[in-house]
Amino acid sequence: MSQRERTSLPVRDRLRAHLAIARLDHSIKNLFVLPGVIVPLSVDPALFNLHLIRTLVLALVSITLVACSNYVINEVLDAPFDRLHPIKKNRPAACGLVSIPWAYAQWLLMMAAGIAIALTISRIFALVALILWIMGCLYNFPPIRTKDVPYLDVLTESINNPLRMLLGWYAVTRVLIPPVSLLLAYWMIGCYFMALKRFSELSELHHSGDHGLAGAYRASFKRYTPESLLVSVVFYASAAMLFLGAFIIRYRIELILSFPLVALTMAIYLRLAFKPDSAVQNPEKLYREPLLMASFSATVLVMGILLFLRLPRLEQIFLPTLPTTTSSLRQATPATVSRSTLVLLPLRQRSPAVAARWDQQRLRKASAERIAWNGEVA
Numbered sequence: 001m002s003q004r005e006r007t008s009l010p011v012r013d014r015l016r017a018h019l020a021i022a023r024l025d026h027s028i029k030n031l032f033v034l035p036g037v038i039v040p041l042s043v044d045p046a047l048f049n050l051h052l053i054r055t056l057v058l059a060l061v062s063i064t065l066v067a068c069s070n071y072v073i074n075e076v077l078d079a080p081f082d083r084l085h086p087i088k089k090n091r092p093a094a095c096g097l098v099s100i101p102w103a104y105a106q107w108l109l110m111m112a113a114g115i116a117i118a119l120t121i122s123r124i125f126a127l128v129a130l131i132l133w134i135m136g137c138l139y140n141f142p143p144i145r146t147k148d149v150p151y152l153d154v155l156t157e158s159i160n161n162p163l164r165m166l167l168g169w170y171a172v173t174r175v176l177i178p179p180v181s182l183l184l185a186y187w188m189i190g191c192y193f194m195a196l197k198r199f200s201e202l203s204e205l206h207h208s209g210d211h212g213l214a215g216a217y218r219a220s221f222k223r224y225t226p227e228s229l230l231v232s233v234v235f236y237a238s239a240a241m242l243f244l245g246a247f248i249i250r251y252r253i254e255l256i257l258s259f260p261l262v263a264l265t266m267a268i269y270l271r272l273a274f275k276p277d278s279a280v281q282n283p284e285k286l287y288r289e290p291l292l293m294a295s296f297s298a299t300v301l302v303m304g305i306l307l308f309l310r311l312p313r314l315e316q317i318f319l320p321t322l323p324t325t326t327s328s329l330r331q332a333t334p335a336t337v338s339r340s341t342l343v344l345l346p347l348r349q350r351s352p353a354v355a356a357r358w359d360q361q362r363l364r365k366a367s368a369e370r371i372a373w374n375g376e377v378a
Helices: 003-009 011-023 023-043 049-083 101-120 121-138 152-158 160-171 180-207 211-217 226-250 253-274 283-288 289-310 312-317 326-331 335-343 352-377
Strands: none
Touching: 011 049, 011 101, 023 152, 023 160, 023 180, 023 283, 049 101, 049 121, 049 160, 049 211, 101 121, 101 335, 121 152, 121 160, 152 160, 152 180, 160 180, 180 211, 180 226, 180 253, 226 253, 253 289, 253 312, 283 289
16 A cells, blocks of 8 residues: 555545454454352362453453553564564555554554553552563564564463463452462463464475565574474473472362363363364464364363362362371371471361361371381381
8 A cells, every 4th residue: 555545545444444453353362361250269269259240341341441552562563573474464554544643643642541440450460461462562562572482472472371261360359369370371381372373473484485574474483493382382281280280289179170171171282283274373263263263262261160169079089098108107107197297288278177087087097007117017
């Protein structure tokens, strides 16, 4: 489009272009807020009331405005590079349909409105929302522009996952503290998704036959290879499951039953990354993948149920069966063995009755092990 055509663009078309760069269709990503809402409610269901519903609506509007502000600046600063991409060259900013001064004003106004609404919820909520916006600036603005640095691009973009979870959490409560293990698991699973997006993008550009195009479009692609990205995917998936397992053992042992569904969803997502023109490159279009949506929906449903379901017998199955050290078992009394093994148990106690049963079982087991040990020594 020529400069004259851009200048004479009707106001209606210009406004439509500015609405498009806010990427409201990406608001589906706000679903990442849900774990931050559901987990504290599973701990204290009394937190759910009419006031919370109003707060959650305001929180959703605030998060959407802040996220859309980041999308606006991303669209503006990426326009020169998007023109090199076979599909993204059709974006409004890349086509010259966007007024740059208006876009910067739009970026700041959306951020200001989002933070203003966040302050009506709480200061800690507003602080996390501001950090979400700042991470968008670090990701897009030179000279830092983390999106151009291999691996750092994935880490800094995916940190929006735990930030969104924190926003959901602080919309519900400011008393409970979110578990670090869950935040880290959420961060790493975001890295898993983002690394597969990078892998799919790079593979697609390489298949075009012009390997130089990939590096011209995205600076990090000059150092990435499909193999290095797949290796990083394995690392992120392993780290995510490690931290999720730590959270489950520490707080919600029932969630271990959802692991097969979690693994299935991750496997389906991995398979999708190998498809040409994969929806993995555009997560807002993943709803078009019926198998992934079925697996994801089942996973969310089962995990949601298990967060509120108590299965004491499952906890008994995973009781520690080994003492902390062999020497401590030789000299331990039933009471001291109980104390030594207690550190390996989930610190969450469901009720005094369940806690009493655990103590009785550990004492009986310790006594039996002590008698057997004395018999062997004799």
